[in-house]
Amino acid sequence: MSTTLSTTTVGASRIGYETRSYFRSPDAVFFTFLFPVIMLGIFTAAFSSSGEIQPGPGAEGVSVGAYYLPGMLAAGLLLSGVQNLAVEIAGEKSNGTLKRLGGTPLSPVSYFMGKIGQVFVTGALQAGLLLLVAATVLGIALPTTLDAWLTFAWVFVLGITTSALLGIALSALPRSGKSATAVVIPIVLILQFISGVYLQFSQLPEWMQNIASIFPLKWMAQGMRAVFLPDDFKVMEQNGEWDLGLVAIVLVAWLVVGLIVSRITFRWIRRDA
Amino acid sequence: MDISAPGTGTIPSDADAAVRIRGLRKDYGRLAAVDGIDLDIAHGETFALLGPNGAGKSTTVEILEGYRLRSSGEVSVLGVDPAHGNLAWKARIGIVLQSATEPGTATVREQLAHFAGFYPDPLDVDEVIAAVGLEEKARTRVSKLSGGQRRRVDVALGIIGRPELLFLDEPTTGFDPEARREFWQLIRALKAEGTTILLTTHYLDEAAQLGDRAGVILDGRLVDVGAIDELGGAEARVPIVRWREAGGALREVRTDRPAELVASVVTRLGGEPEGLEVIRPSLEDIYLQLVHSAGAEAHDHEEALA
Numbered sequence: 001m002s003t004t005l006s007t008t009t010v011g012a013s014r015i016g017y018e019t020r021s022y023f024r025s026p027d028a029v030f031f032t033f034l035f036p037v038i039m040l041g042i043f044t045a046a047f048s049s050s051g052e053i054q055p056g057p058g059a060e061g062v063s064v065g066a067y068y069l070p071g072m073l074a075a076g077l078l079l080s081g082v083q084n085l086a087v088e089i090a091g092e093k094s095n096g097t098l099k100r101l102g103g104t105p106l107s108p109v110s111y112f113m114g115k116i117g118q119v120f121v122t123g124a125l126q127a128g129l130l131l132l133v134a135a136t137v138l139g140i141a142l143p144t145t146l147d148a149w150l151t152f153a154w155v156f157v158l159g160i161t162t163s164a165l166l167g168i169a170l171s172a173l174p175r176s177g178k179s180a181t182a183v184v185i186p187i188v189l190i191l192q193f194i195s196g197v198y199l200q201f202s203q204l205p206e207w208m209q210n211i212a213s214i215f216p217l218k219w220m221a222q223g224m225r226a227v228f229l230p231d232d233f234k235v236m237e238q239n240g241e242w243d244l245g246l247v248a249i250v251l252v253a254w255l256v257v258g259l260i261v262s263r264i265t266f267r268w269i270r271r272d273a
Numbered sequence: 274m275d276i277s278a279p280g281t282g283t284i285p286s287d288a289d290a291a292v293r294i295r296g297l298r299k300d301y302g303r304l305a306a307v308d309g310i311d312l313d314i315a316h317g318e319t320f321a322l323l324g325p326n327g328a329g330k331s332t333t334v335e336i337l338e339g340y341r342l343r344s345s346g347e348v349s350v351l352g353v354d355p356a357h358g359n360l361a362w363k364a365r366i367g368i369v370l371q372s373a374t375e376p377g378t379a380t381v382r383e384q385l386a387h388f389a390g391f392y393p394d395p396l397d398v399d400e401v402i403a404a405v406g407l408e409e410k411a412r413t414r415v416s417k418l419s420g421g422q423r424r425r426v427d428v429a430l431g432i433i434g435r436p437e438l439l440f441l442d443e444p445t446t447g448f449d450p451e452a453r454r455e456f457w458q459l460i461r462a463l464k465a466e467g468t469t470i471l472l473t474t475h476y477l478d479e480a481a482q483l484g485d486r487a488g489v490i491l492d493g494r495l496v497d498v499g500a501i502d503e504l505g506g507a508e509a510r511v512p513i514v515r516w517r518e519a520g521g522a523l524r525e526v527r528t529d530r531p532a533e534l535v536a537s538v539v540t541r542l543g544g545e546p547e548g549l550e551v552i553r554p555s556l557e558d559i560y561l562q563l564v565h566s567a568g569a570e571a572h573d574h575e576e577a578l579a
Binding site: 009010013017020021024025091092095096097099100102103104105106107269 | 338339340360361363364366368370372373374375376378379383387388390391392393414430434
């Protein structure tokens with residue numbers, strides 16, 4: 001083996017290590033991986049008798065389960081990235097993992113490749129599981145056009161990357177591993193309530209919609225609705241349009257914010273302590 | 274301070290030293306955790322750093338490892354300033370920290386194989402597992418191991434990269450006596466291969482077993498450095514003769530010729546002196562004497578600020 005190991009090779013080995021470690025942590029699997037699937041199941045069952053949701057009188061409607069599917073996909077992006085990484089990295093800071101890694105020749109770039117790769121793999125499996133359960137168990141019809149799936153692909157990739165970087169950035173906030181869930185979960189939970197994941201976005205007051213529009217989750221959910229809901233539903237969006245261009249712009253902006261904050265705040269340990 | 278006391282055997286020349294420290298200071302506000310340390314450690318040497326909690330041992334070692342930044346002074350570790358140590362430098366050192374509390378979801382073998390991948394020329398994973406005596410636990414998750422077994426994993430992770438210089442911070446705390454002896458064998462094997470080792474420990478027998486030289490650090494200063502059997506100087510090893518005079522007063526005299534002194538006391542008292550003792554100070558006595566004469570108490574300002 002050469003004397004300088006490729007950052008990419010080590011990064012790839014980190015992805016495997018991190019992903020394995022994720023699936024061996026019951027907390028992470030339940031609260032970030034399975035949570036959206038469970039919520040989708042509960043919503044579908046709870047509202048099974050309440051009829052269809054329609055964008056307007058006489059328009060084509062969808063079942064409650066079908067209506068909530070895009071929101072749960074968006075929530076999955078947020079949980080797999082932001083909640084998972086913010087809690088995990090804050091924990092690694094206080095339990096000595098980062099200190100140990102910082103004493104080895106592991107490049108921080110490889111470390112981040114491992115984290116982002118883990119989010120990518122688990123996020124993709126999670127979305128796959130959601131779609132599978134939706135299509136088979138819950139009987140939700142999935143899009144059939146290539147166009148819709150291409151939109152899904154870029155919203156997913158952009159959303160999961162932004163979410164992963166924001167998770168790394170947010171991990172700087174909790175003062176200890178123990179307080180990490182207490183700091184991170186309320187943020188993630190509030191975002192889910194105001195961004196159209198659990199509550200129908202079109203029924204929220206305008207001021208709340210405006211606040212939600214500052215944050216990325218609303219745009220991830222909107223992008224997913226554009227993929228999975230009939231085109232008529234766009235009248236229920238804030239501008240009466242899917243606004244996919246705006247979805248891309250806001251997500252890229254948050255991606256850059258996440259990248260910059262991660263770059264500035266990440267340390268293996270606080271050296272001046 | 275005389276850092277190259279005669280008879281230490283391994284007197285490092287400046288250029289050749291694996292670790293070179295000059296005038297090292299670390300201040301926390303007005304407190305000096307490390308207060309002017311000079312030290313050289315030669316290539317291939319095993320150096321034991323002794324001292325009570327809060328004396329500045331860990332701070333010093335963490336500066337050498339690159340974990341903390343010094344306030345002033347010069348430090349060179351394998352020819353590199355650890356404050357600017359890059360990945361190539363980190364590949365040449367091994368660090369065994371004080372206990373970590375990672376979740377340990379990987380098995381022993383997975384963890385070691387993964388860490389081995391960080392280094393350009395690692396040791397064989399299975400050989401390292403055997404060396405730390407964890408063959409039977411190789412497929413067990415680290416979280417399921419006992420405290421002593423986890424510590425062996427820490428040591429294994431510290432040596433997997435075939436380090437030129439190994440830092441061992443209180444490596445055997447929590448080991449049972451048998452595990453400690455096995456651990457010492459492992460360290461001797463590394464030493465025989467030429468690894469330079471900096472060991473901090475509370476156990477004087479450990480320092481005596483493994484160390485070529487030792488230094489005692491108190492209140493951020495190195496109060497003594499030397500070969501283990503010369504620590505404290507010749508004076509500290511002078512036997513003590515203790516007895517009671519006819520009136521009952523306790524007398525204590527240090528002399529290189531205890532038998533002669535006892536004979537003279539016997540002659541003077543005209544019989545067996547009461548409570549007669551001849552004491553040769555052990556390493557522990559010498560160490561405690563050093564600690565007490567420096568008036569050092571184990572104060573915790575270092576921990577409090579860390």
